[in-house]
Amino acid sequence: MLINFTISNFLSFNEKQTFSMQANKTRKYNKRIYTKPKLKITKCNAIYGANGTGKSNLIQAFQFIQNIVTNEFPLGFSQKYFRQNKESIFQPSEFEVEYLYENQIYKYSFSLHLNSGTILKETLSTLTSNFTEKILYSRDTQEKRFNIGSYFKSKECIGRLETYGADSLDNDEILFLNIINSNKLSLYKQYPELTILRNAYRWFDKMNISFPDGVLTGYPYLSDSNLDEITKLLNALGTGIQKSSIVEVPIDAVKAKIPEKLLSDIRTNLEKSNVKAKKNDNYIKPVIIARAYKEFYTFEIDFENNITVTTIEFGHENDTFFSLKEESDGTVRLLDLIEILLSNSENQVFFVDEMDRCLHPALTNKLIELFLSKAEQKNTQLIITCHESRLLASELLRNDEVTFIVKDMAGQSIINPLEKYQLRADKKIYAALFDGTLDGIPQFDNSVLSTL
16 A cells, blocks of 8 residues: 655656655544554545646656566656756656555665666665664665665575675666566575565556556456446446446457557467466466457467457347447446456555546546445555546545645646645535635636637
């Protein structure tokens, strides 16, 4: 679970800004607050702000750290520094994440020069519940230093870690947390003490991030086994869908819609997975899901390497079935988001940019309401950006579950938690949004508009 995220010199964020999921002392809806001694974490946060203030940039920052921790520098990284200041190209960009995973609090920070793609410093620590820090390792690629903290006790374990750390100093394009988790399964089996590094990495790997033109993780929940439950949920949410069916698609029809290289890659990966699957006592058919806007295919390979392709169709009134492409944008958007309600995983964080896109306001509110109900039993978080002000009017959210992002005169994004505005106890958030007390709506120049 995310606790705090601090960022500087990235996109519209210039000076250090902190986004926090720490809860305040209010007792409202306290059943959905994660609580342990000296630590309380909210499980939902709605980020508001006028267009162009930097809401999506914050979600992009989370996507950036996921990419660089689990993979590599993402496409276009060299231009992601704060470009409104000419000096920023020479300044480091800094990221710091405090998070909870498997009952352990971690603090992970790194700095880098985006324009050159150079990682400068990196530190991973554990934190006690009162945030006392214990360093696991620190790395400085410029000074060629790699230090191991006092957490590790085994001399053999420390020796292996020192070897990997020293080697990493010659590669300033990859984070050490990435290096120590790439094809190192045998290392963790041999040295269980290093598992703490594995867990620190897994939190980033499990982040689910969705932008308006994308999906969370590609419909992993769609299968014959839970299709009835999904259909009932879609129907209960007012989509008009009464039936759902998984249907086989001729491979020739798929070839006309998916690039040849992608099809070839899918086949190759399925066959590789099948080789591994056949070695297990309980054979499970490997599956790959290909998802584009209003297109959805499941590729499955059997023991004899035969590949079948299926998709989903939805039945409405009079038993008329429609493909995903024929469904409304709102229904497709709902399918993109339904994993938030269906996922049973613990330690999951969902980031959704423009949650309310294509959705009726009542449906947006209902999705949030259902998630918050689920959050009373699951340690999962939902962080969204949206413009749906009626969510504030419904008073579903606590004050510490609402954040505003504004831009100052220098063009830099400023993160303001709702509590910073110190609203009176009798002041409604929805009213404050429109009377100028809060910064969540655009400011219009009526004198100019009246002349146009």
